[in-house]
Amino acid sequence: MTSVTIVGGGILGLSCAWEMARCGAEVTVIEADRIGAGSSGGHVGALAPHAPENWNPKKAFQLDSLLAGEDFWAGVATAGGVSPGYARTGRLQPVPDMATAERLRERIAGAAGRWPATMQMRLTQHPDSPLRPESPTGLWLEDGLTARIAPRAALAALVAAIRSTGGQLIEGQRLHPGDIAGPVLWATGTPGLLALSQDLNRNIGKGVKGQSALLRFDAPNAPQLFADALHIVPHADGTIAIGSTSENSFTDLSVDDQLDQIVARARLICPALGNAPVIDRWAGARPRAKSRAPLLGAWPGHDGNFVVNGGFKIGFGMAPKIAQVMADLILKGQDKIPEEFRLR
Numbered sequence: 001m002t003s004v005t006i007v008g009g010g011i012l013g014l015s016c017a018w019e020m021a022r023c024g025a026e027v028t029v030i031e032a033d034r035i036g037a038g039s040s041g042g043h044v045g046a047l048a049p050h051a052p053e054n055w056n057p058k059k060a061f062q063l064d065s066l067l068a069g070e071d072f073w074a075g076v077a078t079a080g081g082v083s084p085g086y087a088r089t090g091r092l093q094p095v096p097d098m099a100t101a102e103r104l105r106e107r108i109a110g111a112a113g114r115w116p117a118t119m120q121m122r123l124t125q126h127p128d129s130p131l132r133p134e135s136p137t138g139l140w141l142e143d144g145l146t147a148r149i150a151p152r153a154a155l156a157a158l159v160a161a162i163r164s165t166g167g168q169l170i171e172g173q174r175l176h177p178g179d180i181a182g183p184v185l186w187a188t189g190t191p192g193l194l195a196l197s198q199d200l201n202r203n204i205g206k207g208v209k210g211q212s213a214l215l216r217f218d219a220p221n222a223p224q225l226f227a228d229a230l231h232i233v234p235h236a237d238g239t240i241a242i243g244s245t246s247e248n249s250f251t252d253l254s255v256d257d258q259l260d261q262i263v264a265r266a267r268l269i270c271p272a273l274g275n276a277p278v279i280d281r282w283a284g285a286r287p288r289a290k291s292r293a294p295l296l297g298a299w300p301g302h303d304g305n306f307v308v309n310g311g312f313k314i315g316f317g318m319a320p321k322i323a324q325v326m327a328d329l330i331l332k333g334q335d336k337i338p339e340e341f342r343l344r
Contacts, residue, residue: 001026002331005184007175008032010040011151011315012294012308012322013187014158018076019323021165023331029162032174036155038189039286040315043212043241045154046224046231047147047317048091052110052121057338058293062314063114065321069147072320073154080160085150085236088119090223092127092142094135094269101139111143119144131222131234133269148224149316150235177302183330185306186299190285192309196343200300204343205310207285209250211259212243214280217273227269230262240276242266244313255281288312294322295343297329306330307343 002025006017009031017027031037049066050059073086095101101123111121121143132140159169177184177199186192190207197204218238225232233241245258259281267273289295289310299305308326311318328334 003028003182004330005030005180005182006187007184008187008189008192009035009155009169009171010038010187010189011155011319012311013185014155014162015319015323016185016187016308016326017167018158018161019327020331021162021167022075022079023327025331027162027165027167029167029169030173030175031169031171032188034171035159035169036152039210039284039311040151040155042151042210042243042282042284043214043280044231044233044243045085045149045151045235045241045316046226046233047149048224048226048231049115049143049145051107052114053106055110055114058340061321061338061341062318065318066145066147067116068320068324069317072323073149073157076157076161079164080157080162082153082157082160083236084154084157086147086154087221087236088144088147089221089234090142090144091146091226092129092133092140092223093226094133095123095137095139095141098137101137104141111145115145129222130219131225131232131270131272133225133227134271142223146224148233148235150237151316154316177299177305181304183304183306185308185326185330187308189287189309192307193287193289196299196307196309203290204295205287205289208288208312209247209253209283210244210286211255211262211281211283212241213259213263213278213282215240215242215263215273215276216279217276225270228265230266230269232266232270232273239279240273253283253285255283259283286312291340293340294318296322296325296337296341297343300343
């Protein structure tokens with residue numbers, strides 16, 4: 001049996017640990033702080049696809065992962081007995097003007113050629129949702145591919161699934177390359193990007209601050225909304241997540257008045273949320289690679305060490321496919337990493 005150490009208890013580290021445990025490996029997850037202490041501990045959980053026009057390998061990889069998500073998360077829930085809050089509930093986007101409506105026809109055609117027939121995009125004048133956002137044109141773009149996950153519940157579900165296989169999870173322990181022999185997978189988010197930049201003597205990436213809020217509003221089966229660059233995501237537990245900011249410059253990771261501003265914007269977009277109370281606030285640094293794509297593969301100069309990082313805003317959506325690719329690489333020696341994702 002192969003023994004693998006995974007450093008980092010966020011979505012990518014835990015997903016890779018689960019996939020390798022499911023494949024028969026003996027896994028140990030070591031987290032420097034606590035599970036979900038980094039960018040995976042937020043609220044939003046929007047598993048939304050890239051626009052289907054101007055197709056490229058990154059978009060194809062993400063589509064494969066989104067389509068794999070239903071079975072992946074069902075397997076996690078079955079193994080550990082904890083629900084990750086996954087559901088494919090679709091998405092609504094208000095159309096701001098008729099010029100945009102015309103441009104969206106290319107997007108709709110792109111989806112028709114690449115997405116499953118049951119999950120297509122379309123323009124509608126009659127969206128079925130208790131959270132219908134305001135639309136100046138009376139038109140909304142809807143799709144059936146977009147799904148949602150409850151980030152904190154998903155991490156708890158992965159922990160339970162890993163433990164069900166005999167896997168170990170250790171919190172509050174910090175490691176450095178060379179501390180452990182054997183295959184080691186580093187999934188350490190923003191600190192990991194900074195460590196890679198220092199080790200390789202070039203800019204690999206950085207953290208981008210994001211802030212999100214959780215509101216009390218019961219619409220568990222409603223499609224999520226995307227408008228004015230905001231995700232508004234109903235969850236099964238009677239909450240709605242709103243996020244997030246993207247702050248390239250910041251002095252600390254505290255919640256501040258920028259979060260109040262996006263909550264106010266969300267209430268304007270969706271008047272039904274006008275009196276919904278805010279029950280939790282979050283801020284954190286999300287790891288964005290300089291390449292804008294996830295970074296996967298061997299850590300140059302450190303034999304037996306591998307890296308998975310750079311999930312940024314799409315880490316939860318990419319996780320099922322990334323986990324499969326990294327399990328194939330580490331356990332089977334099969335390299336299926338897209339060229340755009342390689343760490344060189």
